[in-house]
Amino acid sequence: MGFVGFRDPDGDLARADFAVVSATEFQSFQITPDVKGRTEGAFAFEIATAVAQRVTLSVTLTDEAGQTSPPVEFSFEAVAVPILRVTPENLTQKGMAGVGEMPTQELEIANAGSGTLAWAALTDAPWLSIAPDAGELAAGESVRVTVKADNTVLSAGRYRALIMVRAPGAENSPQWVRFGLELTPAGGTLLWKASIGPTDSSPALGPDGTIYLFGADQSLYALGPDGQVQWTFKANGAILSASVALAKDRTIYFGADDGNLYALAPDGKEKWRFTADLPIRSSPAIGPDGTLYVGSGSQPSEDAKVYAIQPNGTLKGRPLDVEGGIVSSPAISTNALYVGSLDRRVYAVNLDGFYRQWRFRAGDSLQSSPAIGEDGTIYIGADDGNLYALAPDGKEKWRFQTEDKIVSSPALGSDGTIYVGSLDGRLYAIKPDGQERWHFQTEGPIYSSPAVAADGVIYIGSDDGHLYAVNADGTLRWSVKADGEVRSSPVIGSDGTIYIASRDGNLYAIRGEAGPAQSPWPMFRQNPQRTGAKP
Incomplete structure (x- = not known):
């Protein structure tokens, strides 16, 4: 900014002409000063140059009558100013x-x-x-x-x-x-691991945070939320059932190959045992009135049974005869029980009279345990590689074919999507109409059953030794590597912690990001207590 002083007796200064005497990339210009009526004073002008340089200008003043002043030269230094x-x-x-x-x-x-x-x-x-x-x-x-x-x-x-x-x-x-x-907090972070021996057992979670699962030494382990063993109970035979079932009174129920269904108090002391005709590899389901339902047998050719047992350990009515062993675990709806058998059939049992309502023949043996949808649809996998969807009256709604056996038990997302693993190594997401939504490929067979979290993430184990967290769109979120096959089915705690076992001999506690999904059947056996009953 510069200033030009003037003296004009008539007070009619009209313009100022600035001519370039010496400068680079700068042009002459003209301004009209706002000094009308003033006979002397100064007016301001402001200029800028493209480059830093010394600029010499000549200024000539002209009044309204056309009279001009002698030109006056002046110089200034234009300095570059970055902003x-x-x-x-x-x-x-x-x-x-x-x-x-x-x-x-x-x-x-x-x-x-x-x-x-x-x-x-x-x-x-x-x-x-x-x-x-x-x-x-x-x-x-x-x-x-x-x-x-x-x-x-x-x-x-x-x-x-x-x-x-x-x-x-x-x-x-x-x-x-x-x-x-x-x-x-980051999902996939290992919180702790506890040594229990190689196992395929699926953990159950008590309301107080106690974790229950079977070890490799014919024992049931109870561990605290910190992974410390609280007590163990040794059965008289191998324990090959998938999980315990936890009653509301905190009684722990499980079966073993010695043919006994055991009932333990929360401190691990035996309350009673019920002896069946054959080994028990089916996990018990608990009805609304506390009645226990469990299958027996482990071979396709066995004449097995489904038992109804009262909470005091006594038989409730006559057992239901089945034409093959039952390693599938029962699922309970409002007044019906559904279970698969190695005789290739799905059985529906009326709970009021404890009689067979219907049976459905699949293409091969059924080791998978059923899941029950909001509308009563029964979903179950079979050794023929199909996931079957059955109406409550036993009619087939659809079947979805995978490329190997389905031992995994299905789980349901909050939007009705059905998730199930296959021995072809894939986790499948299937729409309620039976069409594939997507599949996620692992590097080993999948025996594990999926668990769905409230944020839509699906957790599942694989024989490639990983627990996978898969986003609802089928993309990998994260994975955790164990040192052995993971055939255990994960359980999700209310705080999002995931518990899963491996054949490397460890139970893992892994940080998740959300609790169980609000769906009719979000995980194996429906809930963290593994009761096998639809709410």
Whole structure:
């Protein structure tokens, strides 16, 4: 900015003409001063040049009558002034602590002035990186800078950081950017593992957080939420059933190859045992009145039975005869029980009179345990590789073919999607109409049954030694590697913790991200207590 002094007795100064005497990339110009009626004083003018240089101008004043003043020369130094601009002023990000990689965010740094802007970016947070963190910008240029948080070195919580961008000699320097980061506990983090011996047992979870599962030494283990063994109970035979069932009064029920159904108190003391005709590899189901339902047998040619046993250990009515062993575990609906048999049939049993309502013949033996949908549809897998959907009256609604046996038991998502594993190594997601939604391929056969969390994530084990967490769209979320096959079926606690066993001899507690899904059958045996009963 400059000033021109004048004296005009008539007070009718009209314009000022500025002519270039010497300058680069600069043109002559004219202004109309706002000085009408004034006989003397000064008026201001403002100019800018494209480059830093010495400029010499000549100014001539003209009044309304056309009279002009003698030209007067003057010189000035035009200095380059860079102006720092940084956008945005705030950055926020959310993620999980300890795992995965956070996406980068961007800042734009610009020179809104002239000359060269030399800038540098700094932060007060050691977990925050900036790239590039320095540079030069000519007039009008800008650069995008990436900002990245390292969540692998942080625990869950909220974090704040400041980023300072400075440019010595520039206007608006320094500029500050606030960065906010929120990290939730990371799914897939191993919380602890406990040695119990190689097992395919599927853990059950008590309301107090106690975990129950079978070890390799014919024993039932009860472990606290911290993984410490509270007590063990040794049966008189091998325990090859999938899981215990936990009653509301905290009684623990399970069967063994010695033919006994055991009832234990919460402290591990035996309350009673009921002796069946054959080994018990079926896991018991618990009816609304506390009645226990369990199948017997382990071979296709056996004349097996389904028993109804009262909570005091006495037989309730006559057992139901079945033409093959039962390793499938019963599923209970409002007034019916459904169970698969090695004789290739699904049996429906009326609970009021304890008689057979119907039976459905599949293409091969049934080791899978049924799941029951909201509308009463029964879903069960078979050794012929099909997942069957049966109406409550026993009519087939549809079947879905996989490429190997289905030993896995289906689970249901909150949207009605049916999830099941197959010995072909795939976890399948099937629409309620029987059409495939997607499949997820693992590197080994799947004996494990899926469990569905409230956030839609599906957990399942594989013989390739992994517990997989699969997103609702069929993509991998994360996986945890064990040192042996994982045929156990995961159970999800209310806090999202996942418990699963492996043939490497360990029970694993793994951090999840949500509790069980609100669905009719979100996991093996319907609920963490493994009661096998639809609510």
